[in-house]
Amino acid sequence: MWFCFRxxxxxxxxxxxxxxxxTLEHTIQQVFCVRxxxxxxxxxxxxxxxxxCMAATALTSGEYSLASDPSQNTAxxxxxxxxxxxxxxxxxxxxxxxxxxxxxLGPKTTxxxxxxxxxxxxxxxxxxxxxxxxxxxxxxxxxxxxxRNGTVNDTFIVQPHKTAVTGECGDKASVITLSFTEGQFILxxxxxxxxKKVYVELVEYDLTYAFKTGESIEYSGKNESxxxxxxxxxxxYSCQSVMLNMGSGVSLDLTHTKFQAxxxxxxxxxxxxxxxADQPNYRVAIAVSIILILLIIIVVxxxxxxxxxxxxxxxxx
Numbered sequence: 001m002w003f004c005f006r007x008x009x010x011x012x013x014x015x016x017x018x019x020x021x022x023t024l025e026h027t028i029q030q031v032f033c034v035r036x037x038x039x040x041x042x043x044x045x046x047x048x049x050x051x052x053c054m055a056a057t058a059l060t061s062g063e064y065s066l067a068s069d070p071s072q073n074t075a076x077x078x079x080x081x082x083x084x085x086x087x088x089x090x091x092x093x094x095x096x097x098x099x100x101x102x103x104x105l106g107p108k109t110t111x112x113x114x115x116x117x118x119x120x121x122x123x124x125x126x127x128x129x130x131x132x133x134x135x136x137x138x139x140x141x142x143x144x145x146x147x148r149n150g151t152v153n154d155t156f157i158v159q160p161h162k163t164a165v166t167g168e169c170g171d172k173a174s175v176i177t178l179s180f181t182e183g184q185f186i187l188x189x190x191x192x193x194x195x196k197k198v199y200v201e202l203v204e205y206d207l208t209y210a211f212k213t214g215e216s217i218e219y220s221g222k223n224e225s226x227x228x229x230x231x232x233x234x235x236x237y238s239c240q241s242v243m244l245n246m247g248s249g250v251s252l253d254l255t256h257t258k259f260q261a262x263x264x265x266x267x268x269x270x271x272x273x274x275x276x277a278d279q280p281n282y283r284v285a286i287a288v289s290i291i292l293i294l295l296i297i298i299v300v301x302x303x304x305x306x307x308x309x310x311x312x313x314x315x316x317x
Contacts, residue, residue, distance in 0.1 A: 124256045125160030129167035129176045136169035137176045137261040138269070143185055144253035145207050147219060152211045155253065158185065174261045183207035183219075185252075189261035191233065198261055199230035203244055205252060221246035229259050231273045236260040239275035 128138040143158040168175040178185040188202035203223045210216040229237040237259045244252040260269050
């Protein structure tokens, strides 16, 4: 210690601590024990005692050295040091980019709602079809397409100023087609040289029309293998009113009709052949005449009888 007092070194600083002093005292005891064993070396088991003493001293020295030297003490647990890193939450700003909505409006198309046309009167139209300068067919008529079913009871009237004429022309067959916005009307004429007659063998129509608002309905019909409006070649067929039943509750009302095809003179209608409805009915006139004659006879007989009765009531003088 006096050495340490005079020499201030790092080793002296370690010897001045309590643990160091205890280690030094233990070492002195060890030396003393060795000397004691040396004195009794003459004993029988002195060597064994020396070994045991040294072993005990070594064990004791090891415990003190472990307790005194903190650098070699492996059982010393350092206080746990918990370093918690600060939790940093970085929230990215939410960026919402909304693209401008561009709406391109095209031209507004309005689909007209089908509705019936205002009622019109029957108008007689004059139609003819020619091919290569030759008149093939010619008709005068007013056309009404009458529909009568569970929901409709009305008539569509064809307007001549809204009608276009097309057709076909031949020696034995001729077709005339009247086309209008809502449909078409077709007549096919036949020239039968065997019976020397001209007549209509086909009647056809198509109509798409709304008799009620918002209900546009298609109607169509055809009658074939007919022998209508039969006349001699060069003559015309004439009738005030004709009704043709086309089926499905549809009829064609043809008024003021006059037809002629194939044979013309000066491109005009020939002599008219009247339909039965227009032909004069002489039977009625005859019947009326007979009734009048009978009445006259009855009156005369009655007068003569009365005159005779008056004459028989007087005597001659």
